[in-house]
Amino acid sequence: GCRRSHSHRRLPPGPKGWPVLGSIPHLGSKPHQTLYALSKNHGPLLHLRLGSVHVIVVSTATTAAHFLRTHDANFSNRPSNSGAEHIAYNYRDLVFAPYGPRWRMLRRLCALQLFSAKALEDLRHVRGEEIARLVRLFSRAGKPMDVGANVNTCVTNALSLAVVGRRVFGSDDGAAEFKEMVVELMRLAGVFNVGDFVPALAWLDPQGIVKKMKKLHKRFDGFLNKLIIEHQKMADKSNDLLSVLLKLKEETDEERTKLTDIEIKALLLNLFVAGTETTSIAIEWALVELIRSPGLLGRVQEELDSVVGRDRLVSESDLSGLPLLQAVVKETFRLHPSTPLSLPREAAEDCEVDGFFIPRGATLLVNVWAIGRDPVAWPDEPLAFQPDRFLPGGLHHGVDVKGGDFELIPFGAGRRICAGLSLGLRMVQFMVATLVHAFDWASDDQFDMEEASGLSLRRAVPLVVRPVPRLSREAYDKEFYT
Numbered sequence: 001g002c003r004r005s006h007s008h009r010r011l012p013p014g015p016k017g018w019p020v021l022g023s024i025p026h027l028g029s030k031p032h033q034t035l036y037a038l039s040k041n042h043g044p045l046l047h048l049r050l051g052s053v054h055v056i057v058v059s060t061a062t063t064a065a066h067f068l069r070t071h072d073a074n075f076s077n078r079p080s081n082s083g084a085e086h087i088a089y090n091y092r093d094l095v096f097a098p099y100g101p102r103w104r105m106l107r108r109l110c111a112l113q114l115f116s117a118k119a120l121e122d123l124r125h126v127r128g129e130e131i132a133r134l135v136r137l138f139s140r141a142g143k144p145m146d147v148g149a150n151v152n153t154c155v156t157n158a159l160s161l162a163v164v165g166r167r168v169f170g171s172d173d174g175a176a177e178f179k180e181m182v183v184e185l186m187r188l189a190g191v192f193n194v195g196d197f198v199p200a201l202a203w204l205d206p207q208g209i210v211k212k213m214k215k216l217h218k219r220f221d222g223f224l225n226k227l228i229i230e231h232q233k234m235a236d237k238s239n240d241l242l243s244v245l246l247k248l249k250e251e252t253d254e255e256r257t258k259l260t261d262i263e264i265k266a267l268l269l270n271l272f273v274a275g276t277e278t279t280s281i282a283i284e285w286a287l288v289e290l291i292r293s294p295g296l297l298g299r300v301q302e303e304l305d306s307v308v309g310r311d312r313l314v315s316e317s318d319l320s321g322l323p324l325l326q327a328v329v330k331e332t333f334r335l336h337p338s339t340p341l342s343l344p345r346e347a348a349e350d351c352e353v354d355g356f357f358i359p360r361g362a363t364l365l366v367n368v369w370a371i372g373r374d375p376v377a378w379p380d381e382p383l384a385f386q387p388d389r390f391l392p393g394g395l396h397h398g399v400d401v402k403g404g405d406f407e408l409i410p411f412g413a414g415r416r417i418c419a420g421l422s423l424g425l426r427m428v429q430f431m432v433a434t435l436v437h438a439f440d441w442a443s444d445d446q447f448d449m450e451e452a453s454g455l456s457l458r459r460a461v462p463l464v465v466r467p468v469p470r471l472s473r474e475a476y477d478k479e480f481y482t
């Protein structure tokens, strides 16, 4: 328990590290991989010193459950960091908000407006139309296409219709630039910034991270200001999230939860950053895994043909009848979790876990990527892409990604589990289903499976393949999705 006194304060095992910097220089460009290797030597509960900060790394399902279920209340804050300060409006957002009334208010608001069963249902036609648009584009391409970039535009537009009531990107205006801004943010946020761990060096900004963050913040702020100005000019302000936020701003007067323009922009920033790349990279990984296993792709297409036929596109209501497709999505999240180290948490008080002392203020990293590869949790060929493990008769039948099965927590778990889980999961399932149903994918690529560095798990080499239509003509040409 957390309040017991500790007779001997033994930290979890870990590497020694250098003076001053501790283990920062050893993390490398893909810390989730480095930490996975370290956990092989030191065990599932690892202690590192990064500068003056104690960092605890969890690498198995059982230990993750101890932190995110048993001790979750003690780890419901996020540690301070330069990204939250310089990009996310000095913690006035949702992702980095201290666990308290404002955090609760923002989460409730998003749940109600965007992620509840009813909100998801109300916006179902919007997602359908955006995906149909992408399918039409791909059906006319006739040449290799950058799947991730196009999926990203589609996901961002579907999200922006819900959040600001309109599509933010036309055919080519600014979509690439916006995606590049999110990629840059994820890259910067994925670097262990020396200044965050060695306060004495913060002013030096030795890696130049803070400078880049400030510059990037200005670009995001400009984008968000423009969104809000354009929203004011919109004739039909139905009930998108921004309309609700602006109305609340006028009404609320309770100091603790008062919404200002800054809080509104910070929340929009969170949604656009947390909700777009995470989703589109998962879709890209799922597709590449299927394309490189033609037998599996064929089985998924068979399942789709038998449920959907070949004369229309997939509809979200088909998803519940597609167990193999759902298993493919789970398997994708297992091997390619969109945020391999989740998002950090911080210990509010000293506590004891598995007999080890965890000091107050310690940063908790949950290595979701390592957990998905742990041979104890996944004894049957842990490194192979085998969705059948989730089907009836498989070892992991019944396991899902919603935070209760700790061997598979791509959305995290506990109080600060991903706020957008319902939407993110739905989008990934729907888009993967639609794209493999509507197309065969021609390529002579070797499908490099390298990962890029950053907070999010992008592919090092984008998937570029030629979509070859496989449905009847009408399926692609319907003006509106039904």
Ligand code: HEM
Pocket (backbone or CB within 6 Å): 094, 095, 096, 107, 159, 270, 271, 272, 274, 275, 276, 278, 279, 282, 337, 338, 339, 342, 343, 344, 410, 411, 412, 413, 414, 415, 416, 417, 418, 419, 420, 421, 423, 424, 425, 428
């Ligand atoms: C495939 C899609 C997604 C994945 C894999 C994912 C993953 C995650 C993870 C691992 C966390 C940290 C959870 C923790 O600390 O335990 C998180 C937090 C969060 N995600 Fe997602 N996410 C996805 C999609 C989305 C979408 C679509 C949105 C919104 C539009 C969203 C909004 C958020 C927010 C606001 C938080 C912070 C929650 C808090 O601090 O209370 N995410 N996500």
